[in-house]
Amino acid sequence: MAAEATIAPAKIGAKIGAGIGAPARPGAPPKSGARTGVPAWLRGLSGLIGFALILEIVPRIGLVSPHYLPPFSAIMVALFRELMSATFWTAFADTMRAWALGLVISLAAGTVIGIVIGSSNLLRTLTYSTIEFLRPIPSVALIPLAVLLFGTQLESTLILVVYAAFWQVLIQVLYGVHDVDPVARETARSYGLGTFAQVRYLIWPTMLPYLMTGVRLAAAVALILAITSEIAIDTEGLGREISQTEAGGAVAIMYAYVIVTGIVGVIVNLGARALERRVLFWHPSMRLDAGSGR
Amino acid sequence: MSGALSLARRAGIVLALPAALIALWWVTSAGSDSFYFPPLATILHTFVTLWLSPDAIPNVVPSLIRFAVGYFAAGLIGIAVGIPVGASRKLRQTLEPVLEFLRAVPPPVLVPVLILFAGIGDEMKILVIVFGCVWPVLLNTVAGVRALDEVLEDVVRCYRIGRMARLWHFVLPGASPQIFTGLRQSLSVGIILMVVSEMFAASNGIGFALVQYQRTFAIPEMWSGIILLGLIGIALSLVFRAAEAWLLAWYHGLRRTQRAN
Numbered sequence: 001m002a003a004e005a006t007i008a009p010a011k012i013g014a015k016i017g018a019g020i021g022a023p024a025r026p027g028a029p030p031k032s033g034a035r036t037g038v039p040a041w042l043r044g045l046s047g048l049i050g051f052a053l054i055l056e057i058v059p060r061i062g063l064v065s066p067h068y069l070p071p072f073s074a075i076m077v078a079l080f081r082e083l084m085s086a087t088f089w090t091a092f093a094d095t096m097r098a099w100a101l102g103l104v105i106s107l108a109a110g111t112v113i114g115i116v117i118g119s120s121n122l123l124r125t126l127t128y129s130t131i132e133f134l135r136p137i138p139s140v141a142l143i144p145l146a147v148l149l150f151g152t153q154l155e156s157t158l159i160l161v162v163y164a165a166f167w168q169v170l171i172q173v174l175y176g177v178h179d180v181d182p183v184a185r186e187t188a189r190s191y192g193l194g195t196f197a198q199v200r201y202l203i204w205p206t207m208l209p210y211l212m213t214g215v216r217l218a219a220a221v222a223l224i225l226a227i228t229s230e231i232a233i234d235t236e237g238l239g240r241e242i243s244q245t246e247a248g249g250a251v252a253i254m255y256a257y258v259i260v261t262g263i264v265g266v267i268v269n270l271g272a273r274a275l276e277r278r279v280l281f282w283h284p285s286m287r288l289d290a291g292s293g294r
Numbered sequence: 295m296s297g298a299l300s301l302a303r304r305a306g307i308v309l310a311l312p313a314a315l316i317a318l319w320w321v322t323s324a325g326s327d328s329f330y331f332p333p334l335a336t337i338l339h340t341f342v343t344l345w346l347s348p349d350a351i352p353n354v355v356p357s358l359i360r361f362a363v364g365y366f367a368a369g370l371i372g373i374a375v376g377i378p379v380g381a382s383r384k385l386r387q388t389l390e391p392v393l394e395f396l397r398a399v400p401p402p403v404l405v406p407v408l409i410l411f412a413g414i415g416d417e418m419k420i421l422v423i424v425f426g427c428v429w430p431v432l433l434n435t436v437a438g439v440r441a442l443d444e445v446l447e448d449v450v451r452c453y454r455i456g457r458m459a460r461l462w463h464f465v466l467p468g469a470s471p472q473i474f475t476g477l478r479q480s481l482s483v484g485i486i487l488m489v490v491s492e493m494f495a496a497s498n499g500i501g502f503a504l505v506q507y508q509r510t511f512a513i514p515e516m517w518s519g520i521i522l523l524g525l526i527g528i529a530l531s532l533v534f535r536a537a538e539a540w541l542l543a544w545y546h547g548l549r550r551t552q553r554a555n
Contacts, residue, residue, distance in 0.1 A: 038384075040387040040390075043384065043387035043388045044387055044388065044390055044391040045391070046388060047387075047388040047389050047390070047391055047392050048391050048392055048395075050388075050392075051392045064411075067410075068410045068411055069410075125307050126307060126310060126311050127311060128308070129307075129308040129309070129311065129312060130311045130312050130315065133312060133528060135531075136482070136527040136528050136530070136531035137523070137524035137527045137528065138482065138485045138486055138489060138523055138524075138527045139486075140485075140486050140489040140490055140493075140501075140523075141489065141504075141519075141520045141523035141524055141527070142520065143489075143493065143504070143505075143508075144504050144505065144507065144508035144516045144519070144520065145330075145516070145517075145520060147508055148330055148508060148511075148513075148516075149330065220398075223400055224400040224401065224402065224483075224486075227400040227402055227403060228400065228402040228486065228490055231402050231403065231405060231406070231490065231494065232402070232490050232493050232494060239400075239402070239403065242403050242406050242407075243405075243406050243494070246406035246407070246409065246410065247406075251410065254406065254407070255407075257403075258399060258403050258407060261399055261400050261403050262395050262396070262398050262399035263395075263398075264398075265397075265398025265399060265400060266394060266395055266398040268398070269394070269398055
């Protein structure tokens with residue numbers, strides 16, 4: 001499971017599975033340990049419970065001061081109390097709005113610009129160095145500029161989120177457009193398909209698996225940058241609640257918010273993967289996956 | 295002759311757009327009296343006096359040392375923990391939900407958390423970088439070890455190759471393409487955390503200096519800091535790419551021949 005989530009940019013599921021030249025053998029027996037009857041979810045649950053127990057016991061026996069790390073039960077109590085409060089839901093809505101807006105902007109811009117650049121050999125070679133140059137610039141470098149221009153408004157967060165997420169999408173789309181089968185391209189040209197029809201029936205289906213990988217990467221990055229901006233710039237949202245509760249000494253509430261950000265992150269990851277499977281149900285990589293029962 | 299010509303053409307293609315963009319910035323900002331967007335000439339002049347002088351050392355060197363220590367520690371821990379987890383199905387199934395959760399926590403929230411434990415000193419910043427960078431390496435190592443060639447695994451077992459030799463000659467090289475994927479993801483996370491931890495609480499470092507310039511409205515200085523961070527990001531990614539090309543040369547060669555067939 002974790003494997004599919006951490007795939008390199010520029011590659012899609014099917015190709016990674018090959019790892020180091022060992023194609024997954026459909027129907028091959030799973031590796032060691034298949035005989036034991038404990039189902040995977042039960043092991044996972046026991047892992048989670050064990051993790052919670054460690055968090056409960058470590059402060060209780062004084063290994064770590066409860067002022068720094070309250071017992072897990074205390075954090076849970078604080079979490080449920082927060083879930084009843086309006087502060088929490090406002091902060092939650094602020095974070096999710098910044099995340100969603102930033103993601104949509106990056107997706108739209110990345111897809112359109114990617115298709116335009118990717119469809120032309122000249123544009124691709126001309127822009128290659130610029131893209132490779134701008135991409136590694138850390139988006140947090142823009143924090144002071146964002147603060148000066150927009151203060152603690154939503155726009156500050158959007159600048160950071162879009163700058164970080166845009167490149168993820170753009171690079172994937174560029175690879176995707178580049179991957180169009182030359183024979184299919186010639187066929188489309190012979191049949192006199194117009195620009196729009198070419199994008200719709202030729203480029204789009206080829207590019208979609210790459211784009212979905214981009215969506216997955218961008219969704220995770222956008223969340224990180226939304227929260228970063230809330231912590232570093234103090235824009236409204238979950239991140240700001242974390243830094244403020246830390247400054248105010250409300251440690252249990254702070255951990256409650258940290259756990260919430262983690263849960264939001266898990267939901268974003270799982271959601272992106274579910275979306276990918278849904279959108280690409282027709283694609284060989286997904287069908288192979290389903291067939292091999294992994 | 296034609297080789298030199300094509301080299302010049304390639305250089306032209308690579309440099310054309312960046313040069314055009316910088317020239318555009320230079321020209322449009324030349325007479326600028328906008329407070330927030332000073333002329334590029336002023337920014338570059340500030341850059342040279344500010345960051346290319348010995349005065350820059352107290353801010354740049356601590357940042358880079360903290361980044362390096364945190365990043366390498368995270369890499370070592372991620373690989374060391376990832377190999378046993380990837381090799382054992384039971385361990386993997388037990389730890390998977392916990393790891394998925396820890397990975398999903400946006401790393402910058404660790405800054406306030408670790409301030410509680412470690413104050414605002416170097417330890418906090420290094421710990422933040424370690425905690426943020428370890429998950430991509432760990433999870434990719436797990437995936438890499440899991441995807442090891444089964445036939446080779448049987449061969450290694452048949453020949454009763456010892457534990458260390460197995461690790462060194464089979465597991466590590468086999469998983470290394472995936473491990474490098476994780477290390478590459480960690481690189482950008484590490485730079486973000488280096489800057490954010492210094493912006494949040496510090497007495498030195500590039501992030502600290504950047505925030506100071508912004509708060510005191512030292513705009514050209516602030517722009518020069520942004521450019522410096524950009525250059526550091528680019529330099530680190532180039533170093534990483536060179537290291538990867540060198541260490542994984544065998545792998546890229548293998549892929550090339552596979553594709554050629």
